[in-house]
Amino acid sequence: AQKVTQAQTEISVVEKEDVTLDCVYETRDTTYYLFWYKQPPSGELVFLIRRNSFDEQNEISGRYSWNFQKSTSSFNFTITASQVVDSAVYFCALRTTGTASKLTFGTGTRLQVTL
Amino acid sequence: GEEVAQTPKHLVRGEGQKAKLYCAPIKGHSYVFWYQQVLKNEFKFLISFQNENVFDETGMPKERFSAKCLPNSPCSLEIQATKLEDSAVYFCASSQGELGGNQPQHFGDGTRLSIL
Numbered sequence: 001a002q003k004v005t006q007a008q009t010e011i012s013v014v015e016k017e018d019v020t021l022d023c024v025y026e027t028r029d030t031t032y033y034l035f036w037y038k039q040p041p042s043g044e045l046v047f048l049i050r051r052n053s054f055d056e057q058n059e060i061s062g063r064y065s066w067n068f069q070k071s072t073s074s075f076n077f078t079i080t081a082s083q084v085v086d087s088a089v090y091f092c093a094l095r096t097t098g099t100a101s102k103l104t105f106g107t108g109t110r111l112q113v114t115l
Numbered sequence: 116g117e118e119v120a121q122t123p124k125h126l127v128r129g130e131g132q133k134a135k136l137y138c139a140p141i142k143g144h145s146y147v148f149w150y151q152q153v154l155k156n157e158f159k160f161l162i163s164f165q166n167e168n169v170f171d172e173t174g175m176p177k178e179r180f181s182a183k184c185l186p187n188s189p190c191s192l193e194i195q196a197t198k199l200e201d202s203a204v205y206f207c208a209s210s211q212g213e214l215g216g217n218q219p220q221h222f223g224d225g226t227r228l229s230i231l
Contacts, residue, residue, distance in 0.1 A: 035219060043204065043224065043225055043227075044222065044223075044224045044225065045208075045222035046222075047219045047220075047221060047222075089155070089156070091158070101146065101163065101171075101210070101220075102148060102163055102171060103148075103158070103160070103208075103220060104160075105157075105158040107156045107157060108156045
């Protein structure tokens with residue numbers, strides 16, 4: 001069975017601070033895919049990034065960066081110089097080839113960025 | 116279309132009534148998924164389709180929930196004899212590519228179902 005753990009329920013930071021959201025996953029599959037989604041207060045789910053299990057290269061996109069470490073089964077997400085618009089719930093999700101492609105979500109981390 | 120379109124945005128039903136939700140996947144996407152989000156955080160997978168065929172329905176409470184994806188029609192999720200515990204936001208997602216592939220699922224804005 002697959003499992004995604006986001007231990008941080010809620011994080012509050014002041015604008016311009018850097019913040020890292022943790023994600024730890026469990027799976028027995030050797031091929032799998034990891035995702036991050038953002039859910040702003042308006043409620044929609046916005047896809048942020050996908051990472052394959054065989055590609056451990058870290059990725060940076062603007063103020064966002066992702067650190068994938070297979071050795072620790074972690075796929076952490078860092079926002080640099082946070083902004084109020086980053087306030088949202090962030091979900092990490094796992095998808096394996098053996099589970100008909102359904103996503104297994106973590107319980108999310110609520111990020112509150114204040115002025 | 117370019118987005119997953121879910122209707123209605125909000126649906127209110129009395130306990131025991133029927134509820135029907137609709138989803139139009141992104142044009143060209145062959146795979147459709149339904150998820151239930153309760154308590155604003157927990158996502159539960161319900162069912163997936165490959166075109167009009169059910170692929171995985173392991174998450175569906177079959178006694179009251181049913182879903183279809185018919186050609187040239189929006190997909191639908193129907194709940195018979197709704198219960199208070201069915202109150203949730205129901206998300207539809209679609210993706211292209213092979214099932215099990217690395218294509219991301221793109222989500223609609225969800226339908227908020229309130230059972231009174």
